[in-house]
Structures are given as C-alpha cells and as structure tokens.
Amino acid sequence: MDVDTFLITVYVLVDTFCQTHLPPEPHRPGPAPALSRSEVLTLAIFGQWMKFASEQDFYRYAERHLRPYFPTLPHRSQDHRLLRRHQAALAQFALYLAEQLGRGPVACDVLDVAPAPVRNAKRRGRGWLAGEANIGFSLRLGWFAGFRVLTAVSLEGVITGWGVAPASTNERSLAETLIACRAHPDPRLPSVGTPVATYLADSGFAGEDYEAHLAATYGVTLVATPQRGSRRRWPKPVRRWAARHRQIVETVIGRLLHAFGLERERPHTLAGFQARLAARVALHNLCCWLNRQRGRPLLAVANLITW
Numbered sequence: 001m002d003v004d005t006f007l008i009t010v011y012v013l014v015d016t017f018c019q020t021h022l023p024p025e026p027h028r029p030g031p032a033p034a035l036s037r038s039e040v041l042t043l044a045i046f047g048q049w050m051k052f053a054s055e056q057d058f059y060r061y062a063e064r065h066l067r068p069y070f071p072t073l074p075h076r077s078q079d080h081r082l083l084r085r086h087q088a089a090l091a092q093f094a095l096y097l098a099e100q101l102g103r104g105p106v107a108c109d110v111l112d113v114a115p116a117p118v119r120n121a122k123r124r125g126r127g128w129l130a131g132e133a134n135i136g137f138s139l140r141l142g143w144f145a146g147f148r149v150l151t152a153v154s155l156e157g158v159i160t161g162w163g164v165a166p167a168s169t170n171e172r173s174l175a176e177t178l179i180a181c182r183a184h185p186d187p188r189l190p191s192v193g194t195p196v197a198t199y200l201a202d203s204g205f206a207g208e209d210y211e212a213h214l215a216a217t218y219g220v221t222l223v224a225t226p227q228r229g230s231r232r233r234w235p236k237p238v239r240r241w242a243a244r245h246r247q248i249v250e251t252v253i254g255r256l257l258h259a260f261g262l263e264r265e266r267p268h269t270l271a272g273f274q275a276r277l278a279a280r281v282a283l284h285n286l287c288c289w290l291n292r293q294r295g296r297p298l299l300a301v302a303n304l305i306t307w
Contacts, residue, residue, distance in 0.1 A: 161193025
C-alpha cells in the first residue's frame with residue numbers, strides 16, 4: 001500500500017467513525033480550530049510510524065507532503081493542543097477497531113506490562129512529569145523513570161484495552177483496575193475496553209489468593225503462570241500452550257515500543273503521553289484491520305506501507 005492510499009483510507013475510516021459514533025464537537029468561544037476532529041485523529045495516527053525520528057520530523061514531513069490533504073495545517077503547538085483535546089476520541093476509535101476485528105474463536109485477553117521511559121533514570125531534577133511518572137524496575141530495561149503501560153491483547157494480536165500508571169505501580173493493581181473498570185465503566189478511563197471472562201498472564205500476576213479474589217469479586221478467571229517455588233505445577237502441554245499465546249502480547253508490545261516509537265517518547269504532560277499512546281494503539285489496530293481486509297496475517301505490520 002502506498003502512502004497516499006494509506007492516508008486516505010485512515011481519514012475515511014476516522015471520519016466515518018466520528019460521524020456515526022461520536023457526538024458533534026461542542027461549540028467553543030473564539031476562532032474555529034484549524035483542523036477538524038477527523039483531521040486531528042488522522043494526523044495523530046499517521047505520525048506514529050517509526051519512519052519519523054521525532055514529532056518535529058513528522059511535522060516537517062506533513063508541511064512538505066501533506067498540505068494538499070490538510071490545507072489549513074496549523075503550527076505544531078496548536079496541533080498538539082488539538083491532539084490532547086481529542087485524546088478520548090482516539091481511544092474510542094482504537095477500541096472501535098478492536099470490536100470490528102473481534103477476539104477470535106476464544107474470548108480470552110492476554111495481559112502484560114510494558115515499560116515506557118520518559119527520561120533518563122539517572123538524571124537529576126524532577127523532570128517534566130514530577131508527581132505523575134516515577135522510577136520502577138523492568139526486566140526489559142532494568143531501572144527506568146516513566147510509566148507502566150498495561151496492555152490487554154486478544155489471542156489474535158488485537159489490543160482490546162490498556163491503562164497507564166507510574167512505573168512503581170504493582171502489576172496486580174494495574175490488572176485489577178482494568179478488570180474493575182471493565183465491569184463498572186468509568187468515563188475517566190475510556191481505554192479499558194469491554195469485559196471478558198478469561199485472562200492469561202505471566203508469573204508477575206500469579207497468586208492463589210489474588211486469583212481467587214478476582215474470581216469472587218469480578219467473576220473472571222485469571223490463568224497466570226505459577227511463580228518459582230509455587231506448589232502448583234502445570235503439565236508440559238499447558239505450559240507450551242500458555243507460552244505460545246503469551247508470545248503474541250510480547251510481539252504486540254514490541255511493535256508499540258519499536259515500530260511505533262513508544263520507547264523514545266519524551267512527553268511534557270501526562271495528557272500528551274496518553275494521547276500519543278492512544279494514537280499508537282489505534283495505528284496498531286488499524287494495521288491489523290487493513291491486513292485482514294487484504295487477506296494478510298494480522299501482525300504483518302512492517303511491510304504494510306511502501307514508503
């Protein structure tokens with residue numbers, strides 16, 4: 001798919017979604033924004049490809065090549081304000097695509113946590129996100145300063161929900177918050193997605209008391225790999241099945257971190273980070289949707305566009 005076809009496809013999908021699933025944009029005092037909601041979402045999604053080294057690099061590309069499609073393209077700072085304003089719409093579009101793709105023949109979500117560093121952990125000073133991001137540990141990075149991103153992924157690789165917390169947050173607390181908000185939706189957390197009865201997770205989420213608590217409180221089954229030293233033992237076929245499906249969420253997180261640039265995100269505000277994370281999730285699900293339309297494997301993202 002060439003770039004122009006991809007961009008037009010994204011805009012048509014986004015605009016159709018905005019007109020059919022979202023209320024009209026509220027009237028605000030002052031001059032009208034330079035870009036419509038559909039245009040803001042399209043630019044946000046398109047700008048997450050790893051081809052662009054930074055937001056400034058993407059905006060230079062947009063000014064040179066995308067003016068015919070966005071003739072009223074404003075200054076980058078105004079585009080950032082519009083992006084933060086439409087953060088919830090981005091999350092809703094990403095989850096709309098997940099609903100269109102479905103969870104496949106087995107309704108089960110795989111849970112895992114990705115580290116999202118926002119600055120060098122060894123730097124002095126409070127940084128831009130003091131009180132919101134902090135220092136935590138990850139097997140991928142070691143000690144890092146930033147956020148933990150909990151991701152719920154279907155067995156086919158579609159992101160069905162996500163959440164963000166400071167890096168020091170316990171994985172079990174993150175998972176319970178997502179499950180609770182799915183059972184009792186909270187408008188402040190539009191990204192959690194729809195409920196499912198079964199979750200698969202790694203040993204970081206395991207614990208007999210914790211699993212029993214989730215079953216009694218929310219009616220869900222958490223299948224988590226037993227921790228070392230646990231009295232529970234899984235048969236070899238079960239361990240292989242869990243490892244095979246756990247690899248799917250590892251692949252998806254790798255795409256978010258590397259192909260879509262989450263690992264090099266350096267936000268100044270929490271709202272900006274959440275908006276760009278929603279754009280990355282929307283881009284991932286959009287690529288899965290396009291691959292299904294073309295009869296390709298859902299996760300064949302790297303060669304979807306001919307740059």
